[in-house]
Structures are given as structure tokens and as C-alpha cells.
Amino acid sequence: MNAKRAILIAALTTVAAGCILSAQWSLFVPFAVNQSFVNGIVKETVNLAEEDETWADHADEIEQIEKVEIDAVVVNALGEEDTLDMYVSATSSYATRAEVKAAVDAYPLLLDYVAPVGTDTLTRVESQALLQLSGANFTNVKNLIKTGNFTAYITSSGNAVVGQIDTANVYITFTAGS
Amino acid sequence: MRRKTCLGLLGLLLLLAPTAQAQKLGLGGFLGLNVPVAQDDAGSGTIFGFRGQFQAIPLIRVEPHLSFLKNGDYDAPGIGGPFTLDGGKLTSFGLNGILGAPLGGPGFGVGLVAGIGSYKLQVESYEDDTRVGYSGGLDLSLGLTGAPVKLNGRGELLVIPLEDGGSRKHALLTVGAIYSLGPR
Numbered sequence: 001m002n003a004k005r006a007i008l009i010a011a012l013t014t015v016a017a018g019c020i021l022s023a024q025w026s027l028f029v030p031f032a033v034n035q036s037f038v039n040g041i042v043k044e045t046v047n048l049a050e051e052d053e054t055w056a057d058h059a060d061e062i063e064q065i066e067k068v069e070i071d072a073v074v075v076n077a078l079g080e081e082d083t084l085d086m087y088v089s090a091t092s093s094y095a096t097r098a099e100v101k102a103a104v105d106a107y108p109l110l111l112d113y114v115a116p117v118g119t120d121t122l123t124r125v126e127s128q129a130l131l132q133l134s135g136a137n138f139t140n141v142k143n144l145i146k147t148g149n150f151t152a153y154i155t156s157s158g159n160a161v162v163g164q165i166d167t168a169n170v171y172i173t174f175t176a177g178s
Numbered sequence: 179m180r181r182k183t184c185l186g187l188l189g190l191l192l193l194l195a196p197t198a199q200a201q202k203l204g205l206g207g208f209l210g211l212n213v214p215v216a217q218d219d220a221g222s223g224t225i226f227g228f229r230g231q232f233q234a235i236p237l238i239r240v241e242p243h244l245s246f247l248k249n250g251d252y253d254a255p256g257i258g259g260p261f262t263l264d265g266g267k268l269t270s271f272g273l274n275g276i277l278g279a280p281l282g283g284p285g286f287g288v289g290l291v292a293g294i295g296s297y298k299l300q301v302e303s304y305e306d307d308t309r310v311g312y313s314g315g316l317d318l319s320l321g322l323t324g325a326p327v328k329l330n331g332r333g334e335l336l337v338i339p340l341e342d343g344g345s346r347k348h349a350l351l352t353v354g355a356i357y358s359l360g361p362r
Contacts, residue, residue: 022344023216028255063344067219067304071257124256125263128303138305169257173219175344 040097061177065142072168092151204231208354215347220265221250241274266301282358289317311338
């Protein structure tokens, strides 16, 4: 057996082993606990390796992001219905709703959640109808989350200190080697 | 070395083939268990489908198939939860090759199965994802003298490589029957 063939067989074996020995893992990251809106946004930078042991254990073997979902408890003090959106971005410095909305690297994950006056819970199941899970946008979201570092922005149409996010969670299912 | 390997393989084939037969075509169906392997986002579910078989040469059958896999729903945490979420379903068509037991005829037979197919994964709220998958396993069959139907049980591992690496895997355990067409 010559060297080229040996290298080819070794490479194919490695690829096949990586393919066979992978698994789908699920995790969730709590963020934005008791945060008030400032300039129409609540934001939090997430480092998945610091937040979750499973992600940290497989950080070098992350193959792809499968699913992304969220839920939240929202306190709306606007006095009328408030429309909330959620974006993720590699940039953590956006400070206003207008900056987030205008940013080309801020990808919408959830749009048009209408929060009634008072306290409301957006469940994981309810959020599925509002998630932006198709096309190039979701590809961008998955590629960003795959890096393990991103900033999540929740924007309020109120554009002022009108309420807060009691809690919000991001749920991620990913494929990684094991 | 190569000759010894070929002779060994031939001996194995002869052991796997219980009888010669005349049937060339068969049609049948199957159902069974679909167990997603190492997938947090899918539970155990079901599989059913239809198979055709063609005896290409004495010890090799070619088997086109149409399969429907349903993953079980799974419990997921969440505010106000836990919630039961959709595990998804897979629709596939493909081609298997079976080495060993013949299509028809009486007796107990053992065959090695290897296949390739197109698998469309559909999960509620997510875009459909179609990928090529590969399967392999063992087929056990039982034919009764004079009966046109042959029963079979099959265990397979299905591996569906994903776009960026890694794979989704399913252990499949099915029972089925094949009706042999033509002379007996």
C-alpha cells in the first residue's frame, strides 16, 4: 500500500468516524433577567462556552446548529400593546433600537411578538410561530450561534423605559462530535 | 491473498443462500420501530413502507423502497413548561442491495443489507431538509413450502450525513412480508 492510499484511507476513516460518532444535543441559555428597556432595547452578550457545560465539552467539535427557539416573560408598562422583536448579532455595541434595526449584521430571530399591557409569558411553543427559521436569514443565525459568541437584542416599539424582560431563554439544538 | 478472500466470500454466500429459486420479482410491505440514536430533539417512533424486490443474480437482490419514518415527540423545558415538541418525520425512497437469501422459496435465510436513499426531514416550524442517507444491516427471512409469501425481520442502522458535518442516526427494526410474483 503506498503512502497516498494510506493517507486517503486514514482521511476517509476520520471523516466516517466523525460522521458516525456525532450526536444532537440541546441546551438553553437564560439571559436578560430583570432587565429594563433602555433606548428601546434589552441586550445581553452570550458566551455559550461559559454558559453551558455541554457546549464547552464539545466546543471543538460543533458541526452545525439545528434548532433555535426562545421564550420570555415580559412586563409591558407602556399602557398599550407593545411589539417586540429579537435579533442576534456578532456586534455587541448597538445601543438603540434604531441601530439594531439598521444593522446589516443583526439577524432577526423573532419578529412581531405583541405583548399585552401587564405581564405576559411568551412560551416556547407560542414563539415558534414568530421565529424566523427560513432561508438565508436562518443560515446567518445558525452560523453566528455556531461561533458560540453573540449578542441578543430584544427591541421594543416603545423606544423608552417602558417595561422589562423578567426572563428570557434561548434554546439551541446542535450537532457535535462525541 | 485476494484469491483466498474471494473464496472465503463465496463460501459465506453459499452459507447465506439456503435454496435456489425461480422467482424474480416480489412486492411487499413492512412496519416497525424507529429509534433515533443520540438525538436530544427526537423520541422513538415508527416506520412503515413498501418494498419491491428483484433477484438480480442468484445471491443478490435489488430492492427499491418507499419509507415513512415518524420520530416520537419529545419533552423540552421552558417557561410554563415542560412542553411536548414535534420530533419530526422522514419520508424516503431509495435502493437496497441484499446479499444472501433468495427472494422466494422455503426455508430460513439470512441476508446482508446495504442501501442508499433520499431522506426528507420535516419538523414543525422548520424548513424541510432533504439529504442522502446510507443504511446497513441484517435481514432474516422465512419462507414456507408452497407459499408465495415470505416473512422477514430486519435490523438496520440508518446514517444521514448533515450539511456541515455530523449525522443523524436511526436504529430501525422492522417486520414485513414479500409476495413473490411469477412461477413457483
